Amino acid sequence: MKKAVYIRFTIILLIVGFMLAVQYNTVQNPETRDTRDVWAIRQELARETELHSELLSEVRMLEQTIGKYENMRNESPEMALNDTVNQLKKDIGLEEFNGPGLLITVEPSLESIAIGQPIEGISPDLLIRLVNEINRFKAKVVDIDGKRIIYSSAIRDVNGKTTVNNFAIRNAPFTIKIGTSSFEDAKKMYNQLEASAIGDDFYIDNLRLEIGDPVDNLTISGYDQSVNNQFLLEIPGGE
Template sequence: MKKTVYIRFTIILLIVGFMLAVQYNTVQNPETRDTRDIWAIRQELSKETETHSELLSEVYMLDQTILKYGNKVSESAAFALEDTVVQLKEDIGLVDYTGPGLTIKVEPSLESIALGQPIEGISPDLLIRLINEINRFKAKDIEVDGKRIIYSSPIRDVNGKTTVNNIPVRNAPFTIRIGTSTYDEAQKMYNQLEASTIGDDFYIDNLKLKIGEPEQIIRISAYDQPVNNHFLKEVPEGES
Protein backbone atom coordinates (compact mmCIF):
# COMPACT_ATOMS: atom_id res chain seq x y z
CA MET A 1 0.00 0.00 0.00
CA LYS A 2 2.78 2.44 0.95
CA LYS A 3 4.69 1.57 -2.24
CA THR A 4 1.65 2.51 -4.35
CA VAL A 5 1.30 5.84 -2.55
CA TYR A 6 4.99 6.62 -3.12
CA ILE A 7 4.67 5.85 -6.83
CA ARG A 8 1.64 8.11 -7.21
CA PHE A 9 3.35 10.89 -5.25
CA THR A 10 6.43 10.60 -7.46
CA ILE A 11 4.34 10.80 -10.64
CA ILE A 12 2.54 13.89 -9.34
CA LEU A 13 5.88 15.57 -8.54
CA LEU A 14 7.19 14.79 -12.04
CA ILE A 15 4.09 16.32 -13.63
CA VAL A 16 4.32 19.47 -11.46
CA GLY A 17 8.06 19.81 -12.19
CA PHE A 18 7.49 19.49 -15.93
CA MET A 19 4.77 22.15 -15.84
CA LEU A 20 7.02 24.52 -13.88
CA ALA A 21 9.85 23.97 -16.36
CA VAL A 22 7.60 24.76 -19.31
CA GLN A 23 6.30 27.91 -17.60
CA TYR A 24 9.85 29.09 -16.76
CA ASN A 25 11.01 28.56 -20.35
CA THR A 26 8.04 30.54 -21.64
CA VAL A 27 8.82 33.47 -19.32
CA GLN A 28 12.51 33.46 -20.20
CA ASN A 29 11.94 33.22 -23.98
CA PRO A 30 8.76 35.14 -24.81
CA GLU A 31 7.56 35.03 -28.36
CA THR A 32 8.84 38.07 -30.24
CA ARG A 33 6.42 39.88 -32.48
CA ASP A 34 7.16 42.16 -35.41
CA THR A 35 5.77 45.51 -34.27
CA ARG A 36 6.51 47.36 -37.53
CA ASP A 37 3.53 48.79 -39.39
CA ILE A 38 2.53 47.50 -42.80
CA TRP A 39 4.23 50.37 -44.67
CA ALA A 40 7.60 49.73 -43.02
CA ILE A 41 7.36 46.05 -43.92
CA ARG A 42 6.41 46.92 -47.51
CA GLN A 43 9.37 49.30 -47.81
CA GLU A 44 11.73 46.61 -46.51
CA LEU A 45 10.24 44.12 -48.97
CA SER A 46 10.68 46.65 -51.79
CA LYS A 47 14.38 47.08 -50.93
CA GLU A 48 14.93 43.32 -50.86
CA THR A 49 13.14 42.97 -54.20
CA GLU A 50 15.32 45.68 -55.73
CA THR A 51 18.48 44.01 -54.41
CA HIS A 52 17.31 40.69 -55.82
CA SER A 53 16.70 42.34 -59.21
CA GLU A 54 20.20 43.86 -59.21
CA LEU A 55 21.76 40.50 -58.40
CA LEU A 56 19.83 38.86 -61.22
CA SER A 57 21.07 41.56 -63.61
CA GLU A 58 24.68 40.94 -62.56
CA VAL A 59 24.23 37.18 -62.96
CA TYR A 60 22.77 37.77 -66.44
CA MET A 61 25.76 39.92 -67.45
CA LEU A 62 28.19 37.26 -66.22
CA ASP A 63 26.27 34.57 -68.08
CA GLN A 64 26.48 36.66 -71.25
CA THR A 65 30.24 37.04 -70.79
CA ILE A 66 30.65 33.28 -70.36
CA LEU A 67 28.46 32.69 -73.43
CA LYS A 68 30.56 35.17 -75.40
CA TYR A 69 33.73 33.28 -74.50
CA GLY A 70 32.12 30.01 -75.52
CA ASN A 71 30.96 31.36 -78.88
CA LYS A 72 34.26 33.00 -79.74
CA VAL A 73 36.67 30.42 -78.42
CA SER A 74 36.73 28.68 -81.78
CA GLU A 75 37.37 31.98 -83.56
CA SER A 76 39.79 33.72 -81.25
CA ALA A 77 40.14 33.55 -77.48
CA ALA A 78 42.33 36.65 -77.63
CA PHE A 79 39.54 38.61 -79.32
CA ALA A 80 37.07 37.64 -76.61
CA LEU A 81 39.58 38.62 -73.91
CA GLU A 82 40.24 41.96 -75.59
CA ASP A 83 36.52 42.63 -75.75
CA THR A 84 36.26 41.96 -72.00
CA VAL A 85 39.19 44.28 -71.27
CA VAL A 86 37.47 47.08 -73.20
CA GLN A 87 34.29 46.51 -71.19
CA LEU A 88 36.22 46.61 -67.93
CA LYS A 89 37.91 49.88 -68.92
CA GLU A 90 34.49 51.36 -69.62
CA ASP A 91 33.18 50.18 -66.25
CA ILE A 92 36.18 51.61 -64.39
CA GLY A 93 36.16 54.94 -66.21
CA LEU A 94 39.35 54.73 -68.27
CA VAL A 95 37.59 55.68 -71.54
CA ASP A 96 35.46 58.67 -72.54
CA TYR A 97 31.74 58.37 -71.86
CA THR A 98 29.08 59.49 -74.33
CA GLY A 99 25.47 58.71 -73.56
CA PRO A 100 22.40 59.69 -71.53
CA GLY A 101 22.71 61.57 -68.28
CA LEU A 102 22.25 64.93 -66.61
CA THR A 103 24.25 67.90 -65.37
CA ILE A 104 24.31 69.52 -61.94
CA LYS A 105 25.63 73.03 -61.41
CA VAL A 106 26.91 74.02 -57.98
CA GLU A 107 26.38 77.76 -57.59
CA PRO A 108 26.59 80.34 -54.79
CA SER A 109 23.25 80.82 -53.03
CA LEU A 110 21.26 83.97 -53.83
CA GLU A 111 21.39 84.99 -50.18
CA SER A 112 25.18 84.92 -50.08
CA ILE A 113 25.35 86.99 -53.27
CA ALA A 114 22.81 89.55 -51.99
CA LEU A 115 24.66 89.92 -48.68
CA GLY A 116 28.04 90.13 -50.38
CA GLN A 117 29.42 87.14 -48.50
CA PRO A 118 32.65 85.58 -49.78
CA ILE A 119 32.17 82.48 -51.94
CA GLU A 120 33.63 79.49 -50.15
CA GLY A 121 34.68 76.23 -51.78
CA ILE A 122 32.68 73.06 -51.30
CA SER A 123 33.83 70.98 -48.34
CA PRO A 124 35.09 67.40 -48.89
CA ASP A 125 32.37 66.01 -46.60
CA LEU A 126 29.60 67.74 -48.55
CA LEU A 127 31.02 66.64 -51.90
CA ILE A 128 31.37 63.04 -50.71
CA ARG A 129 27.79 63.09 -49.44
CA LEU A 130 26.54 64.36 -52.82
CA ILE A 131 28.48 61.67 -54.72
CA ASN A 132 27.13 58.99 -52.38
CA GLU A 133 23.61 60.29 -53.02
CA ILE A 134 24.21 60.19 -56.79
CA ASN A 135 25.62 56.66 -56.60
CA ARG A 136 22.62 55.60 -54.54
CA PHE A 137 20.49 56.50 -57.56
CA LYS A 138 22.60 54.20 -59.82
CA ALA A 139 24.97 56.60 -61.55
CA LYS A 140 27.21 54.99 -64.16
CA ASP A 141 29.86 57.71 -64.55
CA ILE A 142 30.57 60.92 -62.61
CA GLU A 143 32.74 63.93 -63.40
CA VAL A 144 33.31 66.72 -60.86
CA ASP A 145 34.65 69.98 -62.27
CA GLY A 146 36.26 68.10 -65.17
CA LYS A 147 37.73 65.38 -62.94
CA ARG A 148 36.54 61.83 -63.61
CA ILE A 149 35.52 59.89 -60.50
CA ILE A 150 36.61 56.25 -60.37
CA TYR A 151 36.73 53.62 -57.63
CA SER A 152 40.03 54.93 -56.22
CA SER A 153 39.46 58.69 -56.61
CA PRO A 154 40.50 60.48 -53.39
CA ILE A 155 38.39 63.40 -52.18
CA ARG A 156 40.16 65.25 -49.41
CA ASP A 157 41.16 68.60 -47.96
CA VAL A 158 44.64 69.73 -48.96
CA ASN A 159 45.79 73.01 -47.38
CA GLY A 160 42.21 74.15 -46.94
CA LYS A 161 41.22 73.31 -50.51
CA THR A 162 38.97 70.42 -51.57
CA THR A 163 40.68 68.20 -54.13
CA VAL A 164 39.52 65.37 -56.41
CA ASN A 165 42.23 63.09 -57.79
CA ASN A 166 44.67 65.43 -56.01
CA ILE A 167 43.50 68.37 -58.20
CA PRO A 168 41.72 71.33 -56.51
CA VAL A 169 38.02 71.84 -57.18
CA ARG A 170 37.17 75.42 -58.12
CA ASN A 171 34.95 77.58 -55.96
CA ALA A 172 31.34 77.74 -57.15
CA PRO A 173 30.15 77.82 -59.82
CA PHE A 174 31.33 74.49 -61.20
CA THR A 175 29.66 71.56 -62.95
CA ILE A 176 29.06 67.89 -62.10
CA ARG A 177 28.19 65.58 -65.00
CA ILE A 178 26.47 62.24 -64.43
CA GLY A 179 26.17 59.39 -66.93
CA THR A 180 23.42 56.78 -66.64
CA SER A 181 22.74 53.45 -68.33
CA THR A 182 19.58 54.68 -70.07
CA TYR A 183 17.64 57.88 -70.59
CA ASP A 184 14.89 56.50 -68.33
CA GLU A 185 17.49 56.09 -65.56
CA ALA A 186 18.53 59.72 -66.08
CA GLN A 187 14.88 60.81 -65.76
CA LYS A 188 14.48 58.75 -62.62
CA MET A 189 17.66 60.20 -61.10
CA TYR A 190 16.46 63.73 -61.91
CA ASN A 191 13.21 63.12 -60.02
CA GLN A 192 15.00 61.52 -57.08
CA LEU A 193 17.53 64.34 -56.77
CA GLU A 194 14.75 66.93 -56.96
CA ALA A 195 12.98 65.17 -54.08
CA SER A 196 16.17 64.64 -52.06
CA THR A 197 17.08 66.79 -49.04
CA ILE A 198 20.72 67.06 -50.14
CA GLY A 199 20.02 70.59 -51.42
CA ASP A 200 19.31 71.75 -47.86
CA ASP A 201 22.84 70.81 -46.83
CA PHE A 202 24.21 72.98 -49.63
CA TYR A 203 22.15 75.98 -48.50
CA ILE A 204 23.75 75.72 -45.08
CA ASP A 205 27.13 76.24 -46.80
CA ASN A 206 25.77 79.14 -48.89
CA LEU A 207 25.62 76.96 -52.02
CA LYS A 208 22.77 75.67 -54.16
CA LEU A 209 22.29 72.79 -56.58
CA LYS A 210 20.84 73.49 -60.01
CA ILE A 211 19.79 70.13 -61.42
CA GLY A 212 19.56 70.12 -65.19
CA GLU A 213 16.97 68.24 -67.21
CA PRO A 214 17.93 64.73 -68.44
CA GLU A 215 19.76 64.67 -71.77
CA GLN A 216 20.12 61.99 -74.41
CA ILE A 217 23.81 62.76 -74.92
CA ILE A 218 26.37 64.10 -72.46
CA ARG A 219 30.13 63.70 -72.61
CA ILE A 220 32.45 62.82 -69.76
CA SER A 221 36.21 62.66 -70.23
CA ALA A 222 38.19 59.57 -69.26
CA TYR A 223 40.27 59.25 -66.11
CA ASP A 224 43.67 60.60 -67.14
CA GLN A 225 45.93 59.53 -64.27
CA PRO A 226 47.79 56.26 -63.62
CA VAL A 227 45.71 53.53 -61.96
CA ASN A 228 47.44 51.82 -59.07
CA ASN A 229 47.26 48.02 -59.01
CA HIS A 230 48.35 46.59 -55.69
CA PHE A 231 47.13 43.03 -56.24
CA LEU A 232 47.20 42.40 -60.01
CA LYS A 233 50.37 41.50 -61.87
CA GLU A 234 50.91 41.17 -65.59
CA VAL A 235 51.87 37.68 -66.70
CA PRO A 236 54.62 37.65 -69.35
CA GLU A 237 53.52 36.32 -72.72
CA GLY A 238 53.90 32.59 -72.98
CA GLU A 239 53.55 31.87 -69.25
CA SER A 240 50.48 30.34 -67.71
Protein backbone atom coordinates in the same frame (compact mmCIF):
# COMPACT_ATOMS: atom_id res chain seq x y z
CA MET B 1 3.82 1.51 -1.24
CA LYS B 2 5.40 4.64 0.18
CA LYS B 3 8.21 4.34 -2.36
CA ALA B 4 5.72 4.35 -5.25
CA VAL B 5 3.99 7.45 -3.83
CA TYR B 6 7.32 9.24 -3.55
CA ILE B 7 8.17 8.36 -7.14
CA ARG B 8 4.83 9.67 -8.43
CA PHE B 9 5.14 12.82 -6.34
CA THR B 10 8.65 13.39 -7.69
CA ILE B 11 7.46 12.95 -11.28
CA ILE B 12 4.60 15.42 -10.74
CA LEU B 13 7.00 17.96 -9.25
CA LEU B 14 9.33 17.57 -12.25
CA ILE B 15 6.47 18.16 -14.67
CA VAL B 16 5.24 21.21 -12.76
CA GLY B 17 8.79 22.59 -12.55
CA PHE B 18 9.30 22.10 -16.29
CA MET B 19 6.04 23.90 -17.08
CA LEU B 20 6.96 26.78 -14.79
CA ALA B 21 10.37 27.05 -16.43
CA VAL B 22 8.83 27.15 -19.92
CA GLN B 23 6.32 29.79 -18.84
CA TYR B 24 9.03 31.93 -17.24
CA ASN B 25 11.20 31.72 -20.36
CA THR B 26 8.24 32.74 -22.53
CA VAL B 27 7.53 35.77 -20.35
CA GLN B 28 11.18 36.83 -20.26
CA ASN B 29 11.73 36.29 -24.00
CA PRO B 30 8.45 37.08 -25.75
CA GLU B 31 8.19 36.42 -29.46
CA THR B 32 9.19 39.51 -31.40
CA ARG B 33 6.33 40.74 -33.51
CA ASP B 34 6.59 42.76 -36.69
CA THR B 35 4.80 46.00 -35.82
CA ARG B 36 5.29 47.63 -39.21
CA ASP B 37 2.20 48.67 -41.10
CA VAL B 38 1.21 47.28 -44.50
CA TRP B 39 2.73 50.23 -46.38
CA ALA B 40 6.15 49.78 -44.76
CA ILE B 41 6.09 46.06 -45.54
CA ARG B 42 5.13 46.76 -49.16
CA GLN B 43 8.00 49.24 -49.49
CA GLU B 44 10.44 46.66 -48.12
CA LEU B 45 9.04 44.05 -50.51
CA ALA B 46 9.40 46.47 -53.42
CA ARG B 47 13.06 47.12 -52.50
CA GLU B 48 13.77 43.40 -52.26
CA THR B 49 12.02 42.77 -55.59
CA GLU B 50 14.04 45.54 -57.25
CA LEU B 51 17.27 44.13 -55.83
CA HIS B 52 16.33 40.66 -57.06
CA SER B 53 15.66 42.06 -60.53
CA GLU B 54 19.03 43.85 -60.58
CA LEU B 55 20.85 40.67 -59.56
CA LEU B 56 19.08 38.71 -62.30
CA SER B 57 20.08 41.37 -64.85
CA GLU B 58 23.69 41.21 -63.74
CA VAL B 59 23.70 37.40 -63.89
CA ARG B 60 22.18 37.54 -67.39
CA MET B 61 24.76 40.06 -68.53
CA LEU B 62 27.61 37.95 -67.14
CA GLU B 63 26.24 34.85 -68.84
CA GLN B 64 26.08 36.72 -72.15
CA THR B 65 29.64 37.93 -71.65
CA ILE B 66 30.85 34.40 -70.94
CA GLY B 67 29.04 33.04 -73.98
CA LYS B 68 30.42 35.79 -76.18
CA TYR B 69 33.91 35.21 -74.82
CA GLU B 70 33.69 31.46 -75.46
CA ASN B 71 32.61 32.00 -79.07
CA MET B 72 35.29 34.58 -79.72
CA ARG B 73 37.93 32.48 -78.00
CA ASN B 74 37.31 29.61 -80.40
CA GLU B 75 37.60 31.93 -83.39
CA SER B 76 40.25 34.38 -82.22
CA PRO B 77 41.75 34.33 -78.71
CA GLU B 78 43.45 37.69 -79.32
CA MET B 79 40.17 39.36 -80.27
CA ALA B 80 38.46 37.88 -77.21
CA LEU B 81 41.22 39.17 -74.94
CA ASN B 82 41.15 42.66 -76.45
CA ASP B 83 37.37 42.79 -76.16
CA THR B 84 37.57 41.77 -72.50
CA VAL B 85 40.25 44.39 -71.78
CA ASN B 86 38.20 47.13 -73.46
CA GLN B 87 35.11 46.15 -71.48
CA LEU B 88 37.08 46.23 -68.24
CA LYS B 89 38.41 49.68 -69.10
CA LYS B 90 34.83 50.87 -69.61
CA ASP B 91 33.67 49.30 -66.37
CA ILE B 92 36.33 50.95 -64.22
CA GLY B 93 36.07 54.34 -65.94
CA LEU B 94 39.15 54.55 -68.13
CA GLU B 95 37.12 55.09 -71.31
CA GLU B 96 35.05 58.12 -72.31
CA PHE B 97 31.34 57.86 -71.55
CA ASN B 98 28.70 58.92 -74.07
CA GLY B 99 25.13 58.37 -73.07
CA PRO B 100 22.13 59.66 -71.11
CA GLY B 101 22.57 61.57 -67.89
CA LEU B 102 22.21 64.95 -66.26
CA LEU B 103 24.28 67.89 -65.11
CA ILE B 104 24.36 69.40 -61.62
CA THR B 105 25.80 72.84 -60.95
CA VAL B 106 26.95 73.67 -57.42
CA GLU B 107 26.44 77.40 -56.95
CA PRO B 108 26.64 79.91 -54.10
CA SER B 109 23.26 80.46 -52.46
CA LEU B 110 21.34 83.58 -53.49
CA GLU B 111 21.37 84.84 -49.89
CA SER B 112 25.17 84.64 -49.64
CA ILE B 113 25.50 86.56 -52.92
CA ALA B 114 23.01 89.21 -51.81
CA ILE B 115 24.86 89.99 -48.58
CA GLY B 116 28.27 89.78 -50.22
CA GLN B 117 29.44 86.80 -48.20
CA PRO B 118 32.77 85.35 -49.40
CA ILE B 119 32.42 82.12 -51.37
CA GLU B 120 34.10 79.19 -49.67
CA GLY B 121 34.92 75.79 -51.09
CA ILE B 122 32.71 72.77 -50.55
CA SER B 123 33.68 70.56 -47.61
CA PRO B 124 34.80 66.95 -48.23
CA ASP B 125 32.05 65.60 -45.97
CA LEU B 126 29.33 67.39 -47.92
CA LEU B 127 30.76 66.30 -51.26
CA ILE B 128 31.00 62.69 -50.07
CA ARG B 129 27.37 62.82 -48.93
CA LEU B 130 26.33 64.05 -52.36
CA VAL B 131 28.30 61.31 -54.14
CA ASN B 132 26.75 58.68 -51.86
CA GLU B 133 23.30 60.08 -52.61
CA ILE B 134 24.00 59.96 -56.35
CA ASN B 135 25.29 56.39 -56.15
CA ARG B 136 22.26 55.42 -54.07
CA PHE B 137 20.17 56.44 -57.06
CA LYS B 138 22.22 54.11 -59.32
CA ALA B 139 24.51 56.44 -61.17
CA LYS B 140 26.72 54.72 -63.72
CA VAL B 141 29.34 57.45 -64.15
CA VAL B 142 30.19 60.47 -61.97
CA ASP B 143 32.50 63.35 -62.83
CA ILE B 144 33.18 66.17 -60.35
CA ASP B 145 34.65 69.37 -61.77
CA GLY B 146 36.30 67.41 -64.59
CA LYS B 147 37.60 64.67 -62.32
CA ARG B 148 36.24 61.21 -63.10
CA ILE B 149 35.25 59.12 -60.09
CA ILE B 150 36.43 55.49 -60.19
CA TYR B 151 36.80 52.70 -57.63
CA SER B 152 40.02 54.15 -56.18
CA SER B 153 39.02 57.83 -56.15
CA ALA B 154 39.44 59.65 -52.86
CA ILE B 155 37.71 62.80 -51.65
CA ARG B 156 39.69 64.43 -48.88
CA ASP B 157 40.92 67.68 -47.38
CA VAL B 158 44.47 68.66 -48.35
CA ASN B 159 45.81 71.85 -46.82
CA GLY B 160 42.31 73.24 -46.39
CA LYS B 161 41.21 72.46 -49.97
CA THR B 162 38.80 69.69 -50.96
CA THR B 163 40.43 67.40 -53.50
CA VAL B 164 39.24 64.61 -55.80
CA ASN B 165 41.90 62.28 -57.21
CA ASN B 166 44.45 64.54 -55.50
CA PHE B 167 43.30 67.60 -57.51
CA ALA B 168 41.61 70.55 -55.82
CA ILE B 169 37.95 71.31 -56.49
CA ARG B 170 37.22 74.89 -57.49
CA ASN B 171 35.05 77.11 -55.35
CA ALA B 172 31.44 77.29 -56.49
CA PRO B 173 30.27 77.37 -59.17
CA PHE B 174 31.45 74.03 -60.55
CA THR B 175 29.67 71.19 -62.31
CA ILE B 176 29.00 67.53 -61.58
CA LYS B 177 28.21 65.23 -64.50
CA ILE B 178 26.20 62.06 -63.91
CA GLY B 179 25.89 59.30 -66.50
CA THR B 180 23.12 56.70 -66.32
CA SER B 181 22.32 53.42 -68.07
CA SER B 182 19.22 54.79 -69.80
CA PHE B 183 17.26 57.99 -70.30
CA GLU B 184 14.56 56.60 -68.01
CA ASP B 185 17.17 56.19 -65.27
CA ALA B 186 18.27 59.79 -65.87
CA LYS B 187 14.69 61.00 -65.35
CA LYS B 188 14.39 58.94 -62.18
CA MET B 189 17.69 60.37 -60.97
CA TYR B 190 16.40 63.90 -61.61
CA ASN B 191 13.16 63.32 -59.70
CA GLN B 192 14.91 61.60 -56.80
CA LEU B 193 17.50 64.35 -56.42
CA GLU B 194 14.80 67.02 -56.57
CA ALA B 195 12.94 65.26 -53.76
CA SER B 196 16.06 64.51 -51.72
CA ALA B 197 16.99 66.43 -48.59
CA ILE B 198 20.59 66.78 -49.78
CA GLY B 199 19.77 70.29 -51.08
CA ASP B 200 19.06 71.42 -47.51
CA ASP B 201 22.53 70.27 -46.45
CA PHE B 202 24.05 72.44 -49.18
CA TYR B 203 21.89 75.40 -48.17
CA ILE B 204 23.32 75.25 -44.65
CA ASP B 205 26.79 75.69 -46.19
CA ASN B 206 25.59 78.66 -48.30
CA LEU B 207 25.51 76.55 -51.45
CA ARG B 208 22.72 75.32 -53.69
CA LEU B 209 22.27 72.57 -56.26
CA GLU B 210 21.02 73.50 -59.71
CA ILE B 211 19.86 70.18 -61.19
CA GLY B 212 19.69 70.25 -64.98
CA ASP B 213 17.12 68.40 -67.06
CA PRO B 214 17.99 64.85 -68.21
CA VAL B 215 19.67 64.65 -71.62
CA ASP B 216 20.04 61.84 -74.15
CA ASN B 217 23.72 62.34 -74.83
CA LEU B 218 26.22 63.43 -72.20
CA THR B 219 29.97 63.20 -72.72
CA ILE B 220 32.18 62.44 -69.72
CA SER B 221 35.93 62.07 -70.09
CA GLY B 222 37.66 58.93 -68.90
CA TYR B 223 39.97 58.70 -65.91
CA ASP B 224 43.29 60.16 -67.09
CA GLN B 225 45.63 59.07 -64.30
CA SER B 226 47.50 55.83 -63.77
CA VAL B 227 45.48 53.08 -62.07
CA ASN B 228 46.89 51.40 -59.00
CA ASN B 229 47.24 47.68 -59.73
CA GLN B 230 49.51 46.64 -56.90
CA PHE B 231 47.50 43.47 -56.30
CA LEU B 232 47.71 42.28 -59.92
CA LEU B 233 50.61 40.09 -61.05
CA GLU B 234 51.62 39.48 -64.64
CA ILE B 235 51.87 35.79 -65.53
CA PRO B 236 54.98 34.96 -67.56
CA GLY B 237 54.31 33.79 -71.11
CA GLY B 238 53.62 30.11 -71.59
CA GLU B 239 52.20 29.49 -68.11
